[in-house]
Amino acid sequence: MKIGELAKRSVLTAHTIRYYERIGLLPYADRDRSSRRDYDGSILVWIEFLGRLKTTGMPIRDMLLYADLRDRGSGTEAERRALLERHRESVRAHVDELNACLLVLDTKIGGYAETEQRMKDYDATLAERRRKPVGARSPRTR
Amino acid sequence: MKIGELAKRSVLTAHTIRYYERIGLLPYADRDRSSRRDYDGSILVWIEFLGRLKTTGMPIRDMLLYADLRDRGSGTEAERRALLERHRESVRAHVDELNACLLVLDTKIGGYAETEQRMKDYDATLAERRRKPVGARSPRTR
DNA sequence: CTACGAGTTTGAGCGCGCTCTAAGTCAAGA
DNA sequence: TCTTGACTTAGAGCGCGCTCAAACTCGTAG
Structure with a gap:
């Protein structure tokens, strides 16, 4: 899935998806041979969860903490x-x-x-x- | 009541009180002979109500609409x-x-x-x- | 072959709601 | 009289969360 498609299937714009990747809220996406982001549908679940955190007023700073723990995997x-x-x-x-x-x-x-x-x-x-x-x-x- | 006293008795800082007056969220306060704001305790009720609107996520833009209707008095x-x-x-x-x-x-x-x-x-x-x-x-x- | 559209990057800009600075005035207490 | 400190103004600056601009690269359809 390319970024445009992901934007359509989530609540985010392509701009915001890139921004979230930049700050570390979304994992660095795999690129195809022409360095375009190519997404797996499973990212939608994470984006949706981030949406819940956002809706409930969690600042990005805290989401980053959570995202970091998640990236570090088991033990966190x-x-x-x-x-x-x-x-x-x-x-x-x-x-x-x-x-x-x-x-x-x-x-x-x-x-x-x-x-x-x-x-x-x-x-x-x-x-x-x-x-x-x-x-x-x-x-x-x- | 001077602005410092009002700040203590409300949740706002003196800075914020002046800011709210500037943008029209608080009525222009009467000044004493040395042009200092002198408040009547009744302003606290209005500030408290503004606080409710803020807590519930009303943008200042909309509070201004309400404040304006209120200033225009009956008929609104x-x-x-x-x-x-x-x-x-x-x-x-x-x-x-x-x-x-x-x-x-x-x-x-x-x-x-x-x-x-x-x-x-x-x-x-x-x-x-x-x-x-x-x-x-x-x-x-x- | 070329034109188009969708993507890429870095970095600037924006709207919101304050928050603070600078330079000055004034009144009261030592 | 002098100092202190609470006040005054206009305007600059800030933190947040995007949002957009500029200049560029690709892959595909005509």
């Missing part, structure tokens, strides 16, 4: 696990924070909804008054 | 509400995404845990063999 499992566990906790904490913010947002939106409802009620009252005027006055608009 | 409630509702949906979507990633992370970590358990089992087996050697061979280390 405990460290990799520890890294992911630390990250998981920070993601959980962030989710909790977001949920707390969602409550505040709900309250705020609820406040606007009430205001809107009061305005509708007021309009309805005015309409009612136009239909059944209270005094001797005729209905008016201002 | 519907728009403000719509803005917050759109944001709320995007935050909810993001939380869902994070939760999905957490599942993947759990699986990955679970995989490392299994490997670790297999290693412990293996170690235990070796220890067992050292205590009750099977053949006529004496226990060895390599």
Whole structure:
């Protein structure tokens, strides 16, 4: 698979794939005789996992640590696990924070909804008054 | 309240407070006779709300839209509400995404845990063999 | 044979959100 | 009076994560 094809099959652009290789997030890809990158489909799994780390807010710096442990292979499992566990906790904490913010947002939106409802009620009252005027006055608009 | 005091009482630095004022995220603060900013405690509520928007990933560009509607006062409630509702949906979507990633992370970590358990089992087996050697061979280390 | 399109490299540039510097002003305390 | 330190401004600089530009090389289709 050439870089263009990989770009289509992943969420990354060819530019980003080269950039990730440069910084070490993607392994150095084998080149064909004309020095073009030729990928194995298995790289997609790694890219997808990197995507999860990115989505969950892990900085590239930390992804590099993980990628390095992975490259070093067996014997690094405990460290990799520890890294992911630390990250998981920070993601959980962030989710909790977001949920707390969602409550505040709900309250705020609820406040606007009430205001809107009061305005509708007021309009309805005015309409009612136009239909059944209270005094001797005729209905008016201002 | 002077800017230093406000910085202490909020999560922002004095630098950031000035920056936010410059870009319009904080209202232009009244100055005392020596042109120093003098704040009313009520600004803290607004800063806190901006913090929620920031935590939930709203870009400054959008906060400025909201701040502008707020400055324009009554008549902008519907728009403000719509803005917050759109944001709320995007935050909810993001939380869902994070939760999905957490599942993947759990699986990955679970995989490392299994490997670790297999290693412990293996170690235990070796220890067992050292205590009750099977053949006529004496226990060895390599 | 030539033109095209997809790839290569190195390195510059960008958008975001701050963060800091430099040079100056001012008020209060020793 | 002098010093200290918190403040003022305009503008430069930074870390992150890309994103693009320039100049070049190939392989293939017409």
